[in-house]
Amino acid sequence: MADGGAAYGAPDRPESRTQRIVRKLSRGPLHLVIIGVCLAWMTPTAGLFVSSFRTRSEIATTGWWTAFVPPLEFTLENYQHVLTARGMGQSFINSVMISVPATLFTIIVAALAAYAFSWIEFRGREALFLVVVALLVVPIQLTLIPVLRMYAGLGMTGTFPAVWLAHTAYGLPFAVFLLRNFFIALPKDLLESAYLEGASHFVAFTRIVMPLSVPALAALGIFQFLWLWNDLLVALIYLGGFRDVAPMTVTISSLVSSFGSEWHLLTSAAFVSMVLPLIVFFALQKYFVEGILAGAVKG
Amino acid sequence: MRERVGKLTASPWLYLAPAFALLGVFLLYPVTNTVYLSFFDRRSEVFVGLDNYIYLFTHPDTLVVFRNNLMWLVLFTGATVTLGLLLAVLTNLVRYEAMAKAIVFVPMAVSFTAAAVIWRFMYIYQPAEFVQTGVVNAVMVALGFDPIAWITTRSVNNFALIASGVWMWTGFALVVISAGLKGIPTEIIEAARVDGATETQIFWHVLLPMLRSVIVVVAVTLVINSLKVFDLVYVMTFGNFETDVLANRMFKEMFTFGNFGRASAVAVILLLAIVPLMALNIRRFRREQ
Amino acid sequence: MARVLYDHVWKRFGDFAALKDFNLEIEDKEFLVLVGPSGCGKSTALRLLAGLEAISEGEIYIGDDKINDVPPKDRDIAMVFQSYALYPHMTIRDNIGFGLKLRKTPKAEIAKRVEKAAEILGVESLLDRKPGQLSGGQRQRIAVARAIVREPRVFLLDEPLSNLDAKLRVNTRAEISKLHARLGTTFIYVTHDQTEAMTMATRIAVMDAGVIQQVGTPQELYDHPVNVFVAGFIGSPAMNFFSARVGETNGTLELDGASLKVSVPLDRAEELKGFVGRELLFGIRPENIHDTRYVPRGVSAAPVTVKIDVTELMGNEVFLHMLAGENKILARVDPRTELRAGDDAEVMMDLERMHVFDPDSKEVLRSGVGGAASDSDE
Numbered sequence: 001m002a003d004g005g006a007a008y009g010a011p012d013r014p015e016s017r018t019q020r021i022v023r024k025l026s027r028g029p030l031h032l033v034i035i036g037v038c039l040a041w042m043t044p045t046a047g048l049f050v051s052s053f054r055t056r057s058e059i060a061t062t063g064w065w066t067a068f069v070p071p072l073e074f075t076l077e078n079y080q081h082v083l084t085a086r087g088m089g090q091s092f093i094n095s096v097m098i099s100v101p102a103t104l105f106t107i108i109v110a111a112l113a114a115y116a117f118s119w120i121e122f123r124g125r126e127a128l129f130l131v132v133v134a135l136l137v138v139p140i141q142l143t144l145i146p147v148l149r150m151y152a153g154l155g156m157t158g159t160f161p162a163v164w165l166a167h168t169a170y171g172l173p174f175a176v177f178l179l180r181n182f183f184i185a186l187p188k189d190l191l192e193s194a195y196l197e198g199a200s201h202f203v204a205f206t207r208i209v210m211p212l213s214v215p216a217l218a219a220l221g222i223f224q225f226l227w228l229w230n231d232l233l234v235a236l237i238y239l240g241g242f243r244d245v246a247p248m249t250v251t252i253s254s255l256v257s258s259f260g261s262e263w264h265l266l267t268s269a270a271f272v273s274m275v276l277p278l279i280v281f282f283a284l285q286k287y288f289v290e291g292i293l294a295g296a297v298k299g
Numbered sequence: 300m301r302e303r304v305g306k307l308t309a310s311p312w313l314y315l316a317p318a319f320a321l322l323g324v325f326l327l328y329p330v331t332n333t334v335y336l337s338f339f340d341r342r343s344e345v346f347v348g349l350d351n352y353i354y355l356f357t358h359p360d361t362l363v364v365f366r367n368n369l370m371w372l373v374l375f376t377g378a379t380v381t382l383g384l385l386l387a388v389l390t391n392l393v394r395y396e397a398m399a400k401a402i403v404f405v406p407m408a409v410s411f412t413a414a415a416v417i418w419r420f421m422y423i424y425q426p427a428e429f430v431q432t433g434v435v436n437a438v439m440v441a442l443g444f445d446p447i448a449w450i451t452t453r454s455v456n457n458f459a460l461i462a463s464g465v466w467m468w469t470g471f472a473l474v475v476i477s478a479g480l481k482g483i484p485t486e487i488i489e490a491a492r493v494d495g496a497t498e499t500q501i502f503w504h505v506l507l508p509m510l511r512s513v514i515v516v517v518a519v520t521l522v523i524n525s526l527k528v529f530d531l532v533y534v535m536t537f538g539n540f541e542t543d544v545l546a547n548r549m550f551k552e553m554f555t556f557g558n559f560g561r562a563s564a565v566a567v568i569l570l571l572a573i574v575p576l577m578a579l580n581i582r583r584f585r586r587e588q
Numbered sequence: 589m590a591r592v593l594y595d596h597v598w599k600r601f602g603d604f605a606a607l608k609d610f611n612l613e614i615e616d617k618e619f620l621v622l623v624g625p626s627g628c629g630k631s632t633a634l635r636l637l638a639g640l641e642a643i644s645e646g647e648i649y650i651g652d653d654k655i656n657d658v659p660p661k662d663r664d665i666a667m668v669f670q671s672y673a674l675y676p677h678m679t680i681r682d683n684i685g686f687g688l689k690l691r692k693t694p695k696a697e698i699a700k701r702v703e704k705a706a707e708i709l710g711v712e713s714l715l716d717r718k719p720g721q722l723s724g725g726q727r728q729r730i731a732v733a734r735a736i737v738r739e740p741r742v743f744l745l746d747e748p749l750s751n752l753d754a755k756l757r758v759n760t761r762a763e764i765s766k767l768h769a770r771l772g773t774t775f776i777y778v779t780h781d782q783t784e785a786m787t788m789a790t791r792i793a794v795m796d797a798g799v800i801q802q803v804g805t806p807q808e809l810y811d812h813p814v815n816v817f818v819a820g821f822i823g824s825p826a827m828n829f830f831s832a833r834v835g836e837t838n839g840t841l842e843l844d845g846a847s848l849k850v851s852v853p854l855d856r857a858e859e860l861k862g863f864v865g866r867e868l869l870f871g872i873r874p875e876n877i878h879d880t881r882y883v884p885r886g887v888s889a890a891p892v893t894v895k896i897d898v899t900e901l902m903g904n905e906v907f908l909h910m911l912a913g914e915n916k917i918l919a920r921v922d923p924r925t926e927l928r929a930g931d932d933a934e935v936m937m938d939l940e941r942m943h944v945f946d947p948d949s950k951e952v953l954r955s956g957v958g959g960a961a962s963d964s965d966e
Contacts, residue, residue, distance in 0.1 A: 027392075034389055038402045044417045044466065045405065047434055051420065063432045113318035116311040126588075128315070133584050135326055137577050139527050141549050141566040143329035145336060145559055150324075169325030172318055189673035192640050197687030197738070198661035201314075211677040230410030232530045233546075249412040253534045256416065263420060270416040274409050281408035285401065288408070292471060293478055 045274075052078055052267040059263045078268035087243060087251055088269050095247040095273075097160055098235065099228040102167035106224050107217060109168060110175030115205045117176070118184035119191055129180070135173040143170075144237050151238060158242035166234055171224050178294050182216035183209055215290070222284050223291030226277050248273040330570070337563035341556075351564035364543045368572075370457050371464070371525040371544065378465045379521050380514060383472020387480050388502065390473070400477065404470030411467070411530030418463035419535055422449035451540050460542055463531055468524065472517045479513030480506070519576055526572050545569050590651055590741035590774045591616050592637065597646035599632050599798075606632040608798045610646070614791075619768050619775040623785040624795035624821070630778045633795075634744050637776070638667050650742060661690075666735035667744040670751065672727045674719040674734075680706075681715040684734045691738075705737040708767070725756050732764075736771060745777045749784060761787055782822050786810070794818050816950040819871050819943055825907070827871045830915045831947055834863045843870065848912040850890045850937060859954060863944070868953070871943040874907070877919035878936045879927060889936035896931045910935070 051064045053074040058067070067074070083089040116122075117129050147166060148157070156162040186209065194204045210217070232249040239245050246254075252269050259265055281288055340347050355361045386403060390396045406414060423433030427445055431437040436446035449459040483506065491501050529546035532538055538547040545565055552562035592614040599607040606629045614620045622630040635641045637648055639660030647654055655663050666687075674683050681702055682689075688698045706712045709729040719727055728748060735743060745764075749757045765788050768775050779785060785792045786806045794801045794809065794817070802809060802818045813819035819827050832845035841852040841860055852860060883889050894910040894917065901923070908919040908927060919935060927933050944954040 030389060030392060034386075034393060034399055037386060038399050041403050041406070041466065041469075043434060044421050045409075048417045048420060059432065061432070062430060063434070063437050065434075065437075109317045109321065112314040116314035120311040120314065122311040125311075128319075130581055130584070132322075133581055134577050135322065136580060137523050137573050138326060138330060139546070139566070139569050139573060141527070141546055142333045142570050143326055144549075144566070145553065145563055146329035146332040147325060165321065166325055169321035172322055173326075176318060187671060187673065189669040189671045190675060192638075193667065193669055193673035194675075194686070195640070196638055196660045196665065196667050197734075198690040199686075200661075203690060205314075208675060212675075226408060230412070232410065232412050232533065233550075236550075249410050249530075252412050252416060256419070256534055257537070260419075263423075266416050267420065270413040274413050277408040277410070278405070281405065282401075289404075289474055292407070292474055 048267050048270060051263060052271045054078075054264065056262070056264040059267075060261075078264045079272070082255075082265055082269045082272065086255060086265060086269065087246075088248060088272050090244065091246055091248040091251040092272065094245055095229055095249075098163050098167070098247050099225050101160075102164045102171070102228050103221055103225045105164060105168040106171040106175050107221055110172055110179050110220075111210065111213075111217070112205070113172075113176045114179035114183050115201070115209055117180045118186075119204070119209070120201060132173050132176050136177060138173075140170050140233065148237055158239055158245055160245065162238045163234060166238055167228050167231070170234065171227070175220055175224065178220055178291070179213070179216060181294070182213055186212055215287070216294075218284070219287045219291035219294060222280060222287050226280060226288070229277060333563045333566050334570075336559060337567045339560050339563075341558040341560050343559055347560065351560045352568075354561065355564055355568065360543075361548065363541050364538075364545055364548045367457055367542060367544050368526060368528075371461060371528055372522055374458070375461050375464050375468075375525045375528075376518055376521040378461070379468045379472050380518050382465065382469045383476050383517065384510070384514065386469070386473045387477040388506065391477065391480055400470075400473060403473050406467045407470045409467070412534050414463060414467050415531050415534030418459075418466070418531075419450065421463075422459055424448040424450070450536060453541050456536065456540055456542050460531060460535060463535070464525075464528065467531075468521060472521070475517050476510060476513055479510050483509050519579060523573060523576055526569060591649075592742060592774060592776065593647075593649040594633070594637075595647045595649070597633075597636065597648060598644045599629070599636060599641065600644045606798050607636070610798070610800060612793055612800060612803065614774060614776060616774055617772050619765070619777065619788060619790045621777045621779060621785040621789035621792045622795060623779055623782055623792055624801075626780055628795040629798040630780075630795050631746055632798075634667075634746055634776060634778050637663075637742070638665055638744055639663055664741045665744055666738050666740040666742075667746065668728075668731045668735050668748045670747040672719075672731040672751075674727055674730055676719050679716055679718055680711070680722075680730055683719065683730060684715075684737050687734070687738050701737050705733040708736065708770070709733040724751055724753075725760070728752060728760065732767070736767070740773065742774045742776060743771070745775065747779055748777075749779070750781075757784075764788060783824060786822070792822075794821060796821075812952075812955040813871075813943065814952050816869065816871070816945050819945070819952075823873055825874050825918050825920065827873050827943070828877075828915075828917045829869055829871050829945075830912070830917070831867060831869050833867050834860055834865065836864050845913070845915065848892060848894075848915055850892050850939075852890060852939060860944075863953070867947055869945040869947045869950070871945060872937055872941065874918045874920035876938040876941040877908075877917070877921070878938065879919075879921045879925040880934055880936050881926075882922035882924060883936050887936075887938050888940055890939050891934045892937055893932070893934055896927050896929050896933055898929055899927065908935070 047064045050067055051059050053076070054064065054067055055073065055075055055077075058073065083092075113132075117125060117132075151157045151162050190208060190212075191204055194208050199207065229247075230249065231247075232253060235247050235250050236253070239247075239250065243251075248269070252266070252273060255262075255266055255269055336343050337351055338346060338348060340350075386399075390399045393399070409417075421434050422436075423431075424436055424446055425431055425433075427440075431440050431446055435449065439446055447455060450456055487505060487509070488501060491505050496504065527546055528544050529550070532542060532544050532547045533550065536542045538544065538551060543551075545568065549562045549565040549569075552558045552565060592612075594610050594612040597607055597610040598605060599610075610629075610633060612620075612633075622633060624630050632641065636643050637650075637655075639655070639658065643656050647656055649655065650663060650665070674680075675686065678686065684705055685698045685702045688701060693701075702715070703712070706715055709732055711726065711729050711733060714722060714726060714730070719730070722730065728751070731748065735745075748764075749760055752760060761784060764775075764777075768788075777784075777788065789806055791803060791805055792809055793803045796817050802814045804812075806822075809818060809822045813822060813827075816829065820829070830845050830848055832843040832848065832850070835842045835844050841864070843850040843852060878884070878887070878889060880891070892912060894912045896908055897911050897916075898909040900907040900909070904923060905920050906923050906925050908921055908925070910917045910919060910933075921927075921935075927935075943952060945952055
């Protein structure tokens, strides 16, 4: 994309050697700015990463950037400690237990609704969809008290189903919106042909629409998974102080409030929580960006 | 005129029922219930009219909350959009564009909780006579300034928090605006060059107007996020030192003060602030249909 | 029996009526072509039969079954779509067999029938590929194979050739005709291209603005169009029209247009006598206008003075674009003609083949004498 043919790229024309050198020099400030920004953007994460391998006393007395001056002293003890003694190991499992099922539920429920919104004609379809669009930006804060009371009444606080259901519901407006926009753009002839050949709506949904929507489903899945993985608020409210079900975000935030200056713990705990999102991000960046672009309205 | 339909055999409700059952129980009903509860006392037993709202709009503690959200709205949105736009245009000119964008975008994949830890670590403060272990203060000292306690100093801590938000969201603005930039046909830029426009003129008179709708989309998203900001504040300061925001205040009202009436009122104020943006979304959606 | 009957069918989209009192009977084993300009309602008529749109009013029968409320899958029809509508994620084999599979046909039976359909269309070698790997012509064949594999009572084709290039289209036309002969099933074919209609149909229904204009064999429509629309739509190049007043001087009739005068020979005078004093619309096909030197034997022709505007040599014939005052007239004449652009010349109109229309109702008043039948009143 960076060649001269790209939109708003540098103009492409033959140039002499001196011209090229002049151009390269004149573009110096440009590179300086971009590289500077990139370095600035990496510094905070790099600092966290480096510090997570340093000992408690070193972190407290010297800046992490001095760690590269010999003698090099790094340790894995911090990780060992947070994963076992500080519950980050259990929390990692809890985060998986929360995010994976809730992501799958969201996709299934949203895909069903999106199919109806795009391929079944019924009275009030547009009005109902506008409700979904309106719900896109409703802050979940508006729902916390009544839902918490409901869960308390049912004895569900501190259970995984409580967060699965809540996460699924909160993710639905965005998921339905995204999938409906994708489904409705599928060629009409394909669906009509399937109906003529004897497909029911359910067959058309499972055999035609879903297989053809893999890119959209993947984008939504990744986006939703990361969103849930990174959630603090919902887990904090509905899982409350139940440590045995707390995901990593909750555990880290309680580490911050009880060990605010124990940086060897905080840095390694934070990095544990970042490993999976970073892998997902770098491996599936394309889908993630597609999800972002499709859902630029989500709050 | 009744249409006889041979085509439909399945009811749409079978497909919509799971979604709308969940939306009803977890969004539609709770929202109305919260509005209702905001007119009751701390235990939702006694009707108190507008007392909760009057308290929130008159008490100095909560007025600070409004001021802070306003600061977030203006500074966070403004800085993120500006940076995103600038970087989108600049990275478009270089060969390592994809890598530069990925680097700025990475924080989007990280939780606010982790980001809060990262930035608390960036802002670590030691009294001037000690070695600074936080990057920001180390740079300050190296440049000959005094170190600052960024998290606790009331004149700067909101800016420090907002900066961490900008760090997280610039990647979002960059990616979306950059996609919009790619959508502008090369011919238009070339035509402007042929007409004798300088690169700066092209930016102001061609690119910016053509990116307008994309920038609006980004700005709306950021404004919504600035109103709902929670995790960063909760983890970095828990709203202390005059950094509180609506979402965190609501959490405090619920679990620290146990006042569900006021907590509901805070949520309703949040909703009222967002309603215009909701209307904007609906209008845009209807226009696109 | 797979007769199809449209009985007073209406289709409305809001205030717009796409079909207005549509009546049509299609015989068993017939190849009926619905033809008309885009937006005339021909595709809507097909989609109502397929069950892809709801009928607003009236009834549709297949055989003796009223199918208004029958879901599409139970109507025993198959359809070839303009876009072919092949499922991109399935192999060609699965594409063709999809409908059978949904009907719980045994696997061995599906395999056999898919092979057979593929053989008929000559696409056996493509069965394990995916649609994305095929050319447009191959995809079109797969779409047809998918439709015939279920052995439906009625076979619907919606502009199946419009995505093919010109040469392939001509070949495929012939193949579809052969297929119809081989299967002996009712075919209903929608197109905007009158050439396709003329070359393939056993009968044609010409539509305009949601209304059937005329139904008949290709020859009937060509020779005896019932109104100006059909006369102008069927035939390529299209029929010439000019309005003229029927006058009488010294016992001979004269057609007097704005800048065009035709003297009518006495043997034709009898038939036009009733119209004396009236302003009429006349239609004549390009092949019924001749170079004066090459008028075929036995044609009663009347001379018209024109100016030659452009000549186009087509090889076995020459198109003369002519001006008669304001009227633009096209003639398709013998290639030996020596008329050239810029000439003022006299050409001969075959008056027997002249069609006469009422200028207000646009209905035919008198058809030209055709190859076979005489006047048509239907």
